[in-house]
Amino acid sequence: MDSSEVTSRKSEDREQQYDEFVALLARHDLAIRRFVRFLLPSGDGVDDVIQETALECWKKFTDFQPESADSTADDFVRWACVIARFKAMSWQRDRKRDRLVFRDGVIEQLAQAALDALDQQDEERRAVEACLDQLPPDQRRLVLSVHSPSESIARIAKETGENARRLYSRVNVLRTLLLNCVERRLAGEAGNG
Amino acid sequence: MDDNIRQLIFQAIDQTISPEDFDRLQDAIEQDSEVRTAYLRAVHMSGTLEDLASESDAGEKTDAPAVHSNPTAKRQRGLFNSRLSATWNWLAAAAVLLAVGGTAFWFGQRNQSSVSDSPIAENDSSDGSESRIAGHATLRHAIDLQWPSDAVRRVEGDVLPNGSFAFEEGVAEIDFFCGATLIVEGPAELEIESDWSVRVIEGRLRAMVPPAARGFIVKAADSEIVDLGTEFALSVGDGNSQVEVIDGEIELRGGEFHEERLLTGESRVLAGEKADAIGLADIPTASDMKRRHGRVAETRFNSWQAASQKLRQRSDLIGYFTAAEMTSERFLPNVATHGVASSAFLSGPVTRTSGRFGELSPGLDFSRPGARLRMQVDGEFEAFTFACWARIDSLDHRYNALFMGDGYENGEPHWQIRDDGRVMFSVMVDDSQEVRLFSKVDQKIVHDAGLHRVYMTEPIWNSSMSGQWLHLAAVFDPASRRVTQYLNGQPVSHHPIEDKFLVTRLRIGPAEIGNWGQPFRDSPWFAVRNLNGTIDELAIFNEALADGEIRELYEQGKPLGY
Numbered sequence: 144m145d146s147s148e149v150t151s152r153k154s155e156d157r158e159q160q161y162d163e164f165v166a167l168l169a170r171h172d173l174a175i176r177r178f179v180r181f182l183l184p185s186g187d188g189v190d191d192v193i194q195e196t197a198l199e200c201w202k203k204f205t206d207f208q209p210e211s212a213d214s215t216a217d218d219f220v221r222w223a224c225v226i227a228r229f230k231a232m233s234w235q236r237d238r239k240r241d242r243l244v245f246r247d248g249v250i251e252q253l254a255q256a257a258l259d260a261l262d263q264q265d266e267e268r269r270a271v272e273a274c275l276d277q278l279p280p281d282q283r284r285l286v287l288s289v290h291s292p293s294e295s296i297a298r299i300a301k302e303t304g305e306n307a308r309r310l311y312s313r314v315n316v317l318r319t320l321l322l323n324c325v326e327r328r329l330a331g332e333a334g335n336g
Numbered sequence: 337m338d339d340n341i342r343q344l345i346f347q348a349i350d351q352t353i354s355p356e357d358f359d360r361l362q363d364a365i366e367q368d369s370e371v372r373t374a375y376l377r378a379v380h381m382s383g384t385l386e387d388l389a390s391e392s393d394a395g396e397k398t399d400a401p402a403v404h405s406n407p408t409a410k411r412q413r414g415l416f417n418s419r420l421s422a423t424w425n426w427l428a429a430a431a432v433l434l435a436v437g438g439t440a441f442w443f444g445q446r447n448q449s450s451v452s453d454s455p456i457a458e459n460d461s462s463d464g465s466e467s468r469i470a471g472h473a474t475l476r477h478a479i480d481l482q483w484p485s486d487a488v489r490r491v492e493g494d495v496l497p498n499g500s501f502a503f504e505e506g507v508a509e510i511d512f513f514c515g516a517t518l519i520v521e522g523p524a525e526l527e528i529e530s531d532w533s534v535r536v537i538e539g540r541l542r543a544m545v546p547p548a549a550r551g552f553i554v555k556a557a558d559s560e561i562v563d564l565g566t567e568f569a570l571s572v573g574d575g576n577s578q579v580e581v582i583d584g585e586i587e588l589r590g591g592e593f594h595e596e597r598l599l600t601g602e603s604r605v606l607a608g609e610k611a612d613a614i615g616l617a618d619i620p621t622a623s624d625m626k627r628r629h630g631r632v633a634e635t636r637f638n639s640w641q642a643a644s645q646k647l648r649q650r651s652d653l654i655g656y657f658t659a660a661e662m663t664s665e666r667f668l669p670n671v672a673t674h675g676v677a678s679s680a681f682l683s684g685p686v687t688r689t690s691g692r693f694g695e696l697s698p699g700l701d702f703s704r705p706g707a708r709l710r711m712q713v714d715g716e717f718e719a720f721t722f723a724c725w726a727r728i729d730s731l732d733h734r735y736n737a738l739f740m741g742d743g744y745e746n747g748e749p750h751w752q753i754r755d756d757g758r759v760m761f762s763v764m765v766d767d768s769q770e771v772r773l774f775s776k777v778d779q780k781i782v783h784d785a786g787l788h789r790v791y792m793t794e795p796i797w798n799s800s801m802s803g804q805w806l807h808l809a810a811v812f813d814p815a816s817r818r819v820t821q822y823l824n825g826q827p828v829s830h831h832p833i834e835d836k837f838l839v840t841r842l843r844i845g846p847a848e849i850g851n852w853g854q855p856f857r858d859s860p861w862f863a864v865r866n867l868n869g870t871i872d873e874l875a876i877f878n879e880a881l882a883d884g885e886i887r888e889l890y891e892q893g894k895p896l897g898y
Contacts, residue, residue, distance in 0.1 A: 290389040
């Protein structure tokens with residue numbers, strides 16, 4: 144085998160790895176994204192951290208060893224989350240001067256808690272949807288307005304003639320209600336399971 | 337979990353939280369797993385709501401287009417559903433990477449997704465809290481600055497945020513984060529816009545732009561002056577505006593001279609009439625600033641020394657240490673005439689560095705873990721006042737020592753700063769007790785060796801104050817049962833001493849400045865508490881100093897630019 148053959152064999156291997164990597168990343172991107180979102184208080188920088196994480200994962204992909212073929216998906220997410228945690232930390236460290244960022248200790252604690260709860264995410268989402276459905280339409284709209292690019296509390300305040308500050312505090316009451324409802328649901332499901 | 341914490345969580349997610357509350361929230365997250373769970377759940381819920389909100393938006397696309405009041409802030413939203421963009425961009429780039437076999441391309445592209453300014457600055461300008469977390473420049477030198485009554489006063493080393501920076505008299509030297517430096521003569525009013533741009537409403541200034549800051553923009557009248565390297569002068573006021581290149585090249589944009597380039601010695605009147613010939617060249621240069629700064633600092637230093645000579649004769653001084661009076665490599669004498677404290681012994685890697693009057697006065701740096709100043713103070717006291725000038729570079733440890741009694745035994749003081757910027761002062765009441773108590777600040781039960789109460793201020797320090805000199809003081813007054821703490825001459829916290837925590841026989845014994853090397857007698861732990869910073873003066877009184885006296889200490893000792 145001459146050296147050009149070695150090179151081409153190598154690049155074939157690398158290409159196969161790449162396909163595998165892309166498949167894993169594409170499938171689990173959302174879970175990693177959620178994990179990163181937990182660690183960045185304002186949500187700013189999620190894209191940056193995800194990109195850096197993805198790049199680092201690719202660089203280190205040869206080190207990734209799933210425990211078994213069955214656990215590949217789960218192991219990949221956990222492995223990527225550990226890398227994401229460090230990327231989130233250094234992203235925040237770089238920006239410590241000018242914005243609200245968590246200290247390392249807090250990130251560590253949150254990262255651990257988030258990893259522990261990784262499996263619950265779909266359930267939680269279903270619970271949020273179900274709880275939101277129980278709200279009357281105007282309250283639903285109010286609580287969603289905070290999260291919608293085309294809605295705002297200011298707009299609702301204008302339409303209804305209500306004080307924006309009061310609306311905002313009502314949003315917080317509603318969110319607390321929703322969270323309590325989500326908690327109850329999750330506890331109920333766990334009890335039933 | 338208490339409702340307050342929950343509100344803080346929402347405020348953090350909405351980015352309306354104040355820096356103080358944010359610290360509180362972080363403490364709670366760190367200490368309470370219930371808060372952690374609640375935080376994660378709330379973030380996750382917000383993400384789900386974001387998804388649902390944008391789904392319903394998508395369903396209503398035929399509606400009239402909504403006017404976004406704040407498109408940049410919204411751009412970051414929808415994190416859970418915009419996932420396609422980031423990751424797939426990445427995949428596309430990775431494919432290229434694979435092909436070219438290098439990372440340069442990718443890193444070159446990455447910065448385009450840089451983050452917008454924090455929305456806090458846009459939404460929440462009413463309480464001024466954003467100034468602490470956002471900035472574009474630092475005030476390097478401030479000579480004789482006089483402030484308008486309604487302006488925010490700045491001191492040397494301050495980070496200058498977005499917005500107005502105005503003063504009536506004096507000269508300021510401002511370093512922009514991009515590397516450009518402005519020397520501005522008052523009366524002046526600037527509008528700081530970013531690391532790279534500033535609008536001059538009034539004032540005479542000299543701009544120095546090193547190669548790294550090429551492209552720095554100064555706006556005056558209708559024009560933008562883009563510096564293509566080195567130095568120019570500008571004068572704006574009374575409807576007149578004139579620019580002159582001192583050295584190098586600038587480009588004008590907008591206004592009458594759009595796209596015109598000026599070289600060394602050339603000048604243009606951007607608005608109004610031409611100024612007198614002497615106009616621009618006599619604006620101070622950087623070395624003028626340094627000289628002037630040195631002269632004024634010397635005056636300040638001399639007046640502090642005179643005050644210090646008087647101070648040391650007070651009969652209630654236990655110890656008074658100034659780094660300016662180090663007699664040998666290893667000893668800092670107690671210069672209080674009647675003071676009972678021993679000289680302080682420099683132990684470990686304490687290094688001599690600049691004090692608060694610059695090169696004229698030394699300071700002692702405790703940034704390495706073994707660094708400490710040790711002393712012995714015999715006797716019993718009725719009250720304590722601790723006062724020092726300190727420069728904090730960063731709060732690296734959970735607790736960062738100012739002055740610590742060795743064993744923290746009965747009647748002994750501890751004075752330190754927590755990593756969240758709170759100053760803590762405490763005196764041990766009964767070191768034989770094991771105590772569990774509810775901490776209001778931390779909102780939880782804390783376990784403590786020994787009965788004592790830690791009196792804490794609100795956070796007084798954050799990293800934007802790194803390198804600034806601070807005057808800190810703590811007064812512990814058993815007779816009137818009060819603990820008062822001060823920052824730069826102003827009281828920042830008052831606490832009553834409750835019966836349970838009353839100690840009347842105060843002691844110090846063996847103690848340290850800048851570190852805590854000898855913790856509890858029976859404990860094998862070695863806590864790393866050295867101060868990453870410098871102290872150049874520390875006084876201990878057997879007396880509860882009044883507000884006015886603390887203010888006087890500050891006024892007499894403050895360095896230039898305060």
